[in-house]
Amino acid sequence: DIQMTQSPSSVSASVGDRVTITCRASQGIGNYLAWYQQKPGKAPKLLIYAASSLQGGVPSRFSGSGSGTTFTLTISSLQPEDFATYYCQQSATFPITFGQGTRLGIK
Amino acid sequence: QVQLQESGPGLVKPSQTLSLTCPVSGGSLRSGSYFWNWIRQPAGKGLEWIGRIFISGNTNYNPSLKSRVTISVDTSKNQFSLKLSSVTAADTAVYYCAREAVDADGGFDYWGQGMLVTVSS
Numbered sequence: 001d002i003q004m005t006q007s008p009s010s011v012s013a014s015v016g017d018r019v020t021i022t023c024r025a026s027q028g029i030g031n032y033l034a035w036y037q038q039k040p041g042k043a044p045k046l047l048i049y050a051a052s053s054l055q056g057g058v059p060s061r062f063s064g065s066g067s068g069t070t071f072t073l074t075i076s077s078l079q080p081e082d083f084a085t086y087y088c089q090q091s092a093t094f095p096i097t098f099g100q101g102t103r104l105g106i107k
Numbered sequence: 108q109v110q111l112q113e114s115g116p117g118l119v120k121p122s123q124t125l126s127l128t129c130p131v132s133g134g135s136l137r138s139g140s141y142f143w144n145w146i147r148q149p150a151g152k153g154l155e156w157i158g159r160i161f162i163s164g165n166t167n168y169n170p171s172l173k174s175r176v177t178i179s180v181d182t183s184k185n186q187f188s189l190k191l192s193s194v195t196a197a198d199t200a201v202y203y204c205a206r207e208a209v210d211a212d213g214g215f216d217y218w219g220q221g222m223l224v225t226v227s228s
């Protein structure tokens with residue numbers, strides 16, 4: 001299985017801050033990488049697919065980059081509604097696997 | 108607007124079979140443009156992909172669960188289903204159904220609200 005490792009596991013930030021989350025794959029996955037936002041008691045919400053494509057309806061302050069084994073999710077200016085847990089996910093090979101999550105909290 | 112919603116028993120006894128269905132509204136399973144997935148999340152933990160099905164009936168399963176999992180599709184009811192046999196307490200989780208576009212290079216774009224299934228006697 002491909003292991004997806006996110007860093008940091010948790011981060012505290014303030015409204016207006018720029019935040020970057022990194023996801024590393026244990027082997028190359030091309031651009032088969034998606035990012036999700038999950039709030040307590042809710043299903044994950046797709047933010048980014050194909051490593052850098054913004055899902056429809058997602059604010060442009062979210063962006064993704066990377067290919068191969070290292071990927072990043074950047075939130076350019078944090079808004080109050082962005083405090084949540086973020087997951088990366090690869091679909092290059094089976095089984096599809098997720099990162100362990102990054103909890104983004106309020107400083 | 109596509110909607111998915113998990114349904115089934117919220118409590119299953121150990122060694123029995125967990126059965127969930129996911130009716131799809133606002134879109135047809137017959138479209139052939141999507142995979143239909145099951146994903147689960149134990150309380151306070153991360154996400155685990157269980158498996159998926161295509162309209163042709165072709166399935167892919169997580170090897171860690173493959174011996175116990177069956178995913179099927181019923182086009183007459185526009186829904187797909189999950190069966191997980193010989194359950195234990197470790198199978199207690201919120202179970203999600205989700206759609207994945209065939210040509211989108213990854214990403215589950217629509218999810219059900221999730222259903223908590225508890226395995227307990």
